[in-house]
Amino acid sequence: MKDDRLPTTARETAQSIDEAAACWTTRIDRGLTNEERAELQDWLTGDSRRVGALARARAIWLHADRARSLGALATQGPPAVPIWQRISRRAALFGGGALAASLAGAVALPAFLHRRRRLETAMGEIRRVPLGDGSVVTLDTDSLIETAFNTEKRGIHLLSGVAYFEVAHDPARPFVVEARDVAVRAVGTAFSVRNVADMPVAVVVSEGKVAISHLAGAGEPPVQLGANMQAILPLETAALLPAGVAHALSPADLARSLSWRDGMLAFEGETLGEAAQRFRRYGRPTILIQGKALAREPISGLFAASDPRGFARAIAVSLDAAVEEDGDTIRLQAQRP
Amino acid sequence: MAPLSNDRAQWLAACILPHERALRDWLARFAFLSEDQIDDLVQETYAVLANRAEVASIRAPRAYAFQVAKSILLQELRRSRVVAIGSVADLEALDLAADMPSPEQHAIGRDELNRVARAIAAMPRQTRRAFQLRRVEGLSQRDVAAALGLSESTVEKHIVRGIKLLMQQFGRGGKASSDASMTIDEGRSLADDRARNRAEH
Numbered sequence: 001m002k003d004d005r006l007p008t009t010a011r012e013t014a015q016s017i018d019e020a021a022a023c024w025t026t027r028i029d030r031g032l033t034n035e036e037r038a039e040l041q042d043w044l045t046g047d048s049r050r051v052g053a054l055a056r057a058r059a060i061w062l063h064a065d066r067a068r069s070l071g072a073l074a075t076q077g078p079p080a081v082p083i084w085q086r087i088s089r090r091a092a093l094f095g096g097g098a099l100a101a102s103l104a105g106a107v108a109l110p111a112f113l114h115r116r117r118r119l120e121t122a123m124g125e126i127r128r129v130p131l132g133d134g135s136v137v138t139l140d141t142d143s144l145i146e147t148a149f150n151t152e153k154r155g156i157h158l159l160s161g162v163a164y165f166e167v168a169h170d171p172a173r174p175f176v177v178e179a180r181d182v183a184v185r186a187v188g189t190a191f192s193v194r195n196v197a198d199m200p201v202a203v204v205v206s207e208g209k210v211a212i213s214h215l216a217g218a219g220e221p222p223v224q225l226g227a228n229m230q231a232i233l234p235l236e237t238a239a240l241l242p243a244g245v246a247h248a249l250s251p252a253d254l255a256r257s258l259s260w261r262d263g264m265l266a267f268e269g270e271t272l273g274e275a276a277q278r279f280r281r282y283g284r285p286t287i288l289i290q291g292k293a294l295a296r297e298p299i300s301g302l303f304a305a306s307d308p309r310g311f312a313r314a315i316a317v318s319l320d321a322a323v324e325e326d327g328d329t330i331r332l333q334a335q336r337p
Numbered sequence: 338m339a340p341l342s343n344d345r346a347q348w349l350a351a352c353i354l355p356h357e358r359a360l361r362d363w364l365a366r367f368a369f370l371s372e373d374q375i376d377d378l379v380q381e382t383y384a385v386l387a388n389r390a391e392v393a394s395i396r397a398p399r400a401y402a403f404q405v406a407k408s409i410l411l412q413e414l415r416r417s418r419v420v421a422i423g424s425v426a427d428l429e430a431l432d433l434a435a436d437m438p439s440p441e442q443h444a445i446g447r448d449e450l451n452r453v454a455r456a457i458a459a460m461p462r463q464t465r466r467a468f469q470l471r472r473v474e475g476l477s478q479r480d481v482a483a484a485l486g487l488s489e490s491t492v493e494k495h496i497v498r499g500i501k502l503l504m505q506q507f508g509r510g511g512k513a514s515s516d517a518s519m520t521i522d523e524g525r526s527l528a529d530d531r532a533r534n535r536a537e538h
Contacts, residue, residue, distance in 0.1 A: 014376030018508075022500040026493050028341070029471070030478040049377060052384030054341070059349035059383075060503050064453055064472045313347065317393055 021053035025061050120144040124283040126263055134168030140260050141282045164192040186210045201233045204257050228254050265305045269298045279308045287312055290333035352398035357507050372509055382406045456506040467492050468499035
């Protein structure tokens, strides 16, 4: 070290300070004894870098729980292949090819080919699952789908929640997602469908093209939706009006509307009330906004879906609101003057 | 006390940590700085940020952190007469604005989250379990000990190790291991690298 041009003689290395900081962070986390508290004070006053190292270690420690929003990736290591998926892969082997098609008339297909399979995510969980035909579904928090694949059709029923589909090209077997009273039909494409209570069904296409039609509306021409487009379908069942339901999305809007796949919630001008509602779908604590004016404040930013607390704190700072936590509820309200 | 408060640590985690890599890269452009000195500067920078009475008024945390690091470096350079005057002048002339990120901050958030997840996934098995149960599942250290059938002091050791591995991920070890797994053994070879670096200086 003697050649170093900055004065570092007889200095403790940054690395050994970091080691001590990691130990202190762990001890602070489990609770310090009185003796340790005094010891910590002594340690901190010994070198100005120690305060920085400890602050940094604690930031890293707190930061690690953001990995929670990555769900299975962070908590379970490589995801195990669920049994239904192994079955469906075999089903695809039997059911996908021309051979199977030619046999279909003559031989009864194995029963599991027609069985509905359920796939669901718990609150806060985001999961990406192959569907056996080369297609992959990403399920947002608290979502439920049923798959029904056969030789003519790849059927998915989105019972609740949000799902993003990356569809393997197979013109012989269209991929059809049903949500409430609509069907979204694709050949090879990538798109998401939302079916959340009290909100209109929404479809976002990131690649390729889909056709949306009413389940009941035979003869009605379907709405064609291309890449970078979104359709918001009316809550009340009515005739589909292509002019009203389909809009183009900018690349940024598209990225934002699919950001949930990374465990992130993105807002750009949504009201605080809407944002709080979206957080509610990912679990506790629940954010309550007090005061209509505050609930109407537009907000922007990218937040970890699993961290409503962090979101509330960030919002409180930027909107100058007060945060109050009470059990499973976080209240945000305007500061009294 | 601000340096130890949770709020301050949260702020550092949200506003500074994501830019630490960029700060280190920027400092590394000064050829006269060794890796050890960059580590020192980073710690000093965090110390200044931790000791500030408040941070709410900092509108651009990244730019502020760069500014703090720069002024600490200048101070150090002026104090140690050995440094060629040229390097101080170069440094002062440096336009910090050139190091500001593009408005696309989103990508940083995602990369960084993935980096943390990868670092956790690459921890030795028992360390990872203890770390996840505490930090990801939210069990107390005592409950983690009970869940894993370990003593509390062993759990504490695993958690210390987990924090150290994440520190490497954010610090100088980050680059080497960002694309692959990081193990304790790599940690050791990193220390060897450091020793080698020192020998070369």
